[in-house]
Amino acid sequence: MATATTGSLKSRKNVGAPGSRPSFGRAPRRSAANPPGRFGVYGGRYVPETLMAALDELERAYEKAKRDRKFQQRLDLLLKTYAGRPTPLFFARRLTAELGGARIYLKREDLLHTGAHKINNCLGQGLLVERMGKHRVIAETGAGQHGVATATVCALLGFECVVYMGTQDMRRQELNVFRMRLLGAEVRGVSSGSCTLKDAINEAMRDWVTNVRTTHYLLGSVLGAHPYPTMVRDFHRVIGREARAQILKVEGRLPKTIIACVGGGSNSIGIFYDFLKDKRVQLIGVEAGGRGSALGEHAARFRGGSPGVLQGTYSYVLQDAAGQIALTHSVSAGLDYPSIGPEHAMLKDTGRAEYVPASDTEALEATVLLARTEGIIPALESAHAVAEVIKRAPKMKKSEVVIVNISGRGDKDVGILRENVRLD
Amino acid sequence: MPFHFENEPALVAYVTCGDPDLATTREVILAAIDAGASVIELGVPFSDPLADGPVIQRASERALKHGTSLQQVLTLAAEVREHSQSVGLVIFSYLNPIQRMGLAKFCKVARLAGIDGALITDLPIEESAGYLSEARKNDLATIFLAAPTSTDQRLKSIAQISTGFIYAISRTGVTGARQQMTGDAPALVKRIRRFSKLPIAVGFGISTPEQFAAVGKFAEGAVVGSAIVQLIEQNPGREAATVGEFVRQLLAVRC
Numbered sequence: 001m002a003t004a005t006t007g008s009l010k011s012r013k014n015v016g017a018p019g020s021r022p023s024f025g026r027a028p029r030r031s032a033a034n035p036p037g038r039f040g041v042y043g044g045r046y047v048p049e050t051l052m053a054a055l056d057e058l059e060r061a062y063e064k065a066k067r068d069r070k071f072q073q074r075l076d077l078l079l080k081t082y083a084g085r086p087t088p089l090f091f092a093r094r095l096t097a098e099l100g101g102a103r104i105y106l107k108r109e110d111l112l113h114t115g116a117h118k119i120n121n122c123l124g125q126g127l128l129v130e131r132m133g134k135h136r137v138i139a140e141t142g143a144g145q146h147g148v149a150t151a152t153v154c155a156l157l158g159f160e161c162v163v164y165m166g167t168q169d170m171r172r173q174e175l176n177v178f179r180m181r182l183l184g185a186e187v188r189g190v191s192s193g194s195c196t197l198k199d200a201i202n203e204a205m206r207d208w209v210t211n212v213r214t215t216h217y218l219l220g221s222v223l224g225a226h227p228y229p230t231m232v233r234d235f236h237r238v239i240g241r242e243a244r245a246q247i248l249k250v251e252g253r254l255p256k257t258i259i260a261c262v263g264g265g266s267n268s269i270g271i272f273y274d275f276l277k278d279k280r281v282q283l284i285g286v287e288a289g290g291r292g293s294a295l296g297e298h299a300a301r302f303r304g305g306s307p308g309v310l311q312g313t314y315s316y317v318l319q320d321a322a323g324q325i326a327l328t329h330s331v332s333a334g335l336d337y338p339s340i341g342p343e344h345a346m347l348k349d350t351g352r353a354e355y356v357p358a359s360d361t362e363a364l365e366a367t368v369l370l371a372r373t374e375g376i377i378p379a380l381e382s383a384h385a386v387a388e389v390i391k392r393a394p395k396m397k398k399s400e401v402v403i404v405n406i407s408g409r410g411d412k413d414v415g416i417l418r419e420n421v422r423l424d
Numbered sequence: 425m426p427f428h429f430e431n432e433p434a435l436v437a438y439v440t441c442g443d444p445d446l447a448t449t450r451e452v453i454l455a456a457i458d459a460g461a462s463v464i465e466l467g468v469p470f471s472d473p474l475a476d477g478p479v480i481q482r483a484s485e486r487a488l489k490h491g492t493s494l495q496q497v498l499t500l501a502a503e504v505r506e507h508s509q510s511v512g513l514v515i516f517s518y519l520n521p522i523q524r525m526g527l528a529k530f531c532k533v534a535r536l537a538g539i540d541g542a543l544i545t546d547l548p549i550e551e552s553a554g555y556l557s558e559a560r561k562n563d564l565a566t567i568f569l570a571a572p573t574s575t576d577q578r579l580k581s582i583a584q585i586s587t588g589f590i591y592a593i594s595r596t597g598v599t600g601a602r603q604q605m606t607g608d609a610p611a612l613v614k615r616i617r618r619f620s621k622l623p624i625a626v627g628f629g630i631s632t633p634e635q636f637a638a639v640g641k642f643a644e645g646a647v648v649g650s651a652i653v654q655l656i657e658q659n660p661g662r663e664a665a666t667v668g669e670f671v672r673q674l675l676a677v678r679c
Contacts, residue, residue: 046519046546048475050571050596052578192481193471202474209475210597212573309519309546310472322493323524325471 037226040349042342045225046309047205054212059227061132066234071127078123082156083113085120085238089246089403094373102256102396104389105403106376107243107271116379116408117239117267118149118220124235126153129216136160136215140204142169142197142263143334143381144176145408146220151185153218161185164203168195169333176412194327197263197337201311221264222341225312229341236270243403244274251401257282257392260405261384262355263299263334265341267407272353282354284392285344286384288330289357295320299328300357301340302348308339315342331360331416332380334408358387364420366390367410379408380416427463427512427540427565427588429623431678433640434462435671436625438516438649440483441466442492443656446500448663452656453504455668460675463512463625465543465647466501468494470518475545477600479650482657494521494530498537505538514567514588515542527555531562541565541588549581556585569593570616572608583620589645590616594628600650601631610642637677648674 036059037043045055065071079085088111092104109117129137137159141147147163154161163180167189170177180187193199201223208217222229222236247255258275260268262285275281290298298304301316308317310325318326318338330336347353358366366386371377378386382405389404396402410417428434437456441449453464469487473480494517501513515534522530522544534542541564547555549568559566565588570579573596582590594609595602609626616624626639627647639646652667659666 044551045548046551047548048545048571049548049569049578049582050573050593052548052550052571053573053575056575192485198472202472205474206477206598212596309523311474312546317520319520319524321524322491322495323470323521324488325520 036230039229039343039346042313042315042345043226043229044314045312046314047225047312048209050209051212051225055225055227057132058128061128062227062231065128065131071131075124075127079120079238083119083123084111086242087111089243089250091250092374095370096393098369098373099390099393101393101398102400102402103398104393105247105255105401106374107239107403107405109239109267110376110378110382110406110409114145114149114152115411116145116149117236117270118146119152120238120270121220121232121235121266122146122149122153122218125216125218126157126159129159129218130157132216134214134216136211137218138162138164138204138207138215139218139220140164140197140200141220142166142200142336143332143379144169144173144180144412145334145379147185147187148176148179148183150218150220151180151183154185155183162207163187164190164200164207166195166197166200167191169197169200172416173333173412175415196328196333198311198325205311221266222269222343223264223311223313223339229313229343232266233269233273233343236266237273239267239270239405240272240274243271247401247403253401254278254281255401255403256396257284257402258405259284259286259385259388259392259402261286261335261381261407262340262344263288263337263381265344267405269341269343271403271405272347276352283347283352284388285353285355286388287355287357288332288335288384289359289362290329291360296327297329298357299330299336299338301338302355303357305338307345310339313339313342315339315345316348331363331420332384334379334381335384356388358384362387364417367417368421376406377410378406379410380413382407383410427623428510429462429589429644432644433636433646433678434644435460435636435674436463436465436627436645436647437461437652437671438465438467438647439656440469440480440487440653441497441500442469442487442490443483443653444486444660445490446492446496450500450503451664452667454507455664456671457508457511459668459671461511461671463514463645464504465514465516465649466497468497468515468517468521470521473518475598477598477650479654479657480599483653494525498533498539501534501539502537512541513539515539517542517544519544519547527558531558531564535562535564539564541567543567543569543591545569549578549585552585567591570612572596572612576615579616580619583616583622586620586622589623589625590620591647592616592624592626592643594626594630597628599628601654602629605629605635605638609639613643633674633677636674640678
């Protein structure tokens with residue numbers, strides 16, 4: 001039992017916070033160096049008391065499963081035979097030639113079953129739900145990719161499934177809404193606040209706090225209270241593990257740069273994680289720059305945000321002077337969120353990763369360029385990462401290697417693309 | 425301690441401050457005190473009230489529409505304190521507005537405003553060390569939630585660091601009225617008493633005089649929130665009178 005009076009943050013000097021850490025809490029003492037659930041000063045567990053026992057239960061179940069070879073074998077088999085891992089690392093020859101700089105490789109998470117990396121985490125948590133003996137699963141979704149992956153895994157494992165989705169997102173991702181229903185999930189529209197991902201998470205948490213005894217909340221990103229940011233990251237680590245082995249095999253060396261988009265931050269932390277120790281590999285996270293730099297016009301937490309607590313975790317948050325959470329905008333529903341995974345906040349402060357914005361327009365243009373040079377239509381989320389490589393590759397040497405994580409495919413976005421892209 | 429729970433159950437009345445505006449909130453609070461409420465929970469509106477049901481969500485949205493802030497709520501508290509020395513005043517908030525103000529500043533200003541204690545919905549005991557030390561410095565009661573899902577070990581820790589009273593959540597779920605109270609509450613209160621001698625207030629879902637009276641059989645206080653907030657929503661222009669009358673009805677069943 002962790003009590004409130006143990007542990008000291010002052011002893012952890014590895015992180016330079018932008019301000020000082022808020023004085024409202026310290027991490028529970030488990031191991032002095034880096035307690036579980038804390039990433040430097042970020043992370044933690046800020047939820048109503050009703051949920052604390054369930055988080056403890058989940059943490060225990062996960063820690064036990066992690067060490068259980070049978071669990072890992074079953075997950076690996078599903079990842080391989082059901083989801084389609086390993087995903088290829090593809091050399092983008094024509095895009096490389098077009099940009100005239102670094103050699104560009106694409107990590108093809110878009111080829112996974114359900115069309116995005118999200119399935120990695122859903123399979124992992126799904127198997128945990130079985131072990132915990134729960135039968136009802138709830139989830140939030142922004143772009144619908146996590147909702148579809150959750151609905152898929154619930155169908156596969158025989159769970160009841162309810163997905164919360166903002167009504168604005170339901171409109172812009174209506175194909176995914178139908179897919180979830182086709183898979184047997186109930187989709188509940190959320191029309192509070194900005195009617196997007198943040199509000200869907202609020203509503204999922206309200207469901208969870210009510211039905212916590214029977215229900216598992218299958219959170220879809222490296223957000224929320226401990227153990228979610230750690231657990232979800234671990235389920236996505238496979239992306240970076242594969243990419244590292246693949247690039248060493250084809251190029252015989254590590255890449256100079258890795259680029260991934262960052263909404264909550266699951267695909268990016270997944271591909272970054274196994275490269276963290278390779279200090280010379282540059283890690284670039286791309287946030288949604290939206291349509292302007294004013295608060296409310298974007299979802300670039302590292303440009304306009306400051307540390308705060310939202311939905312269970314302490315991280316960078318887009319907020320006003322009174323601590324109210326700001327509205328956000330992005331053409332991409334999956335990046336349209338006012339906070340960011342706490343581990344990214346730490347990577348930003350320590351400088352190990354760099355975070356840059358890409359605007360709506362840049363993402364749309366990147367989509368078209370990738371479609372026409374490589375025959376790959378990326379999800380609008382992943383298109384933000386492509387937009388960054390478009391800016392960066394021409395300035396790099398031709399001998400240098402860059403990997404872009406194509407976290408999802410763009411089929412779901414065809415409606416938005418049709419409204420926003422003029423084809424000549 | 426400033427909390428008086430002599431008649432059982434004492435009424436702990438919650439209002440979302442700034443709904444529909446701060447002047448009305450002030451009138452509502454004074455009317456509730458006049459009618460016999462023992463403790464007022466001053467709800468600080470938050471953009472993402474994930475522990476609240478639809479009634480308090482709507483109230484928060486209305487309050488935020490004209491920018492109600494924690495600072496304004498504390499100013500309101502000071503005004504209420506001028507009118508009543510004996511009522512207990514508790515700030516009921518999510519963590520982020522308090523964190524944004526700064527915990528030390530919040531505790532200091534709250535004390536100056538005559539606040540007796542604070543309850544931060546999404547601040548569980550594990551994360552509360554810094555808060556506890558600032559609150560103690562300023563003689564603010566640190567009120568924590570206890571839930572039906574809390575293990576005995578957690579209840580013990582909650583009891584150890586709580587002062588003023590303990591807020592027992594009657595059932596799993598968000599705030600808001602229910603037809604029937606579940607059987608969770610008496611069992612939870614009994615478990616808490618093994619670890620604490622503090623008064624216990626039961627909340628979540630209490631909306632009728634009958635439910636209010638029933639809580640009096642096993643707890644010192646009963647929190648009524650959404651029912652009051654709903655009356656405010658449904659009686660524009662007559663908020664204070666309606667809430668005053670409702671509080672009288674609640675307390676009339678107390679013997």
